[in-house]
Amino acid sequence: MTGTEAESGTLTLDTTVMRKTVRRLLGPDDAADVLPPAADELAALTARLREHLALLMPAVDQLAARLPSNSIPRYCALACLGEARQKLRAAPSPVPGGAVAYARRLGRSLAALVDHHERLTGVMMCLACDQLIREDEESRPYDQVSPSGGAVRSGRIHARCANTVRRH
Structure with missing residues (x-):
């Protein structure tokens, strides 16, 4: 566990930790040549990405709701939330490499939501x-x-x- 997790093992909303989690899977620039993690690490990483998304999505939703209904940042954040919800509802493909592709899709959604969160909070x-x-x-x-x-x-x-x- 990282220092940003409570003693109970629950995650806190720490965008720096979320970005580090994404980089473990996608590399620094979402490079296509990043080697996928081993199966057990991939399963743990996918679970962590899902936890981060579940924690971040309501926060971004609340921040976006504070903006005027015709606000472009609001529209973009809500569109990103919709994409993230779809990816969370989806399942990894059973084909070889399907679990890695699924985890990378979750990672990209998490990275985008972190960006929206930071913009909406002024970070x-x-x-x-x-x-x-x-x-x-x-x-x-x-x-x-x-x-x-x-x-x-x-x-x-x-x-x-x-x-x-x-x-x-």
Whole structure:
């Protein structure tokens, strides 16, 4: 158990831990070449993803409900919630690799919901190091650009992370 779990073994809403759980399955950038975990670890990881989703979904739903009904962030968060609910209701395919694909779909939904939660609460995470950007820290805007020229992920990074080389 991590330090963010209560003595009873229940999870707390800690988006940093949730992001770390997703990275264990998807790698730092949802890389297709990440090796899947062993079957027993995959089962535990899938259960953890489901627990994180069950904890985060009501929180995002409540935050979105506070926004005006014509709000784009509200619409996007609710659409993401709908996708996450569908993925939770689905079952892994019995074909080889089906359990890994299912877990990765859950992981992507969790990552998206964490992003929505952070946007709706005003929390800002560094896109380079996945650590919280505090108000007293210098940060810079950042757009991760795809080969086709569009921004894949935009947000902010710590000033200290601006010249850091990420190795995958």
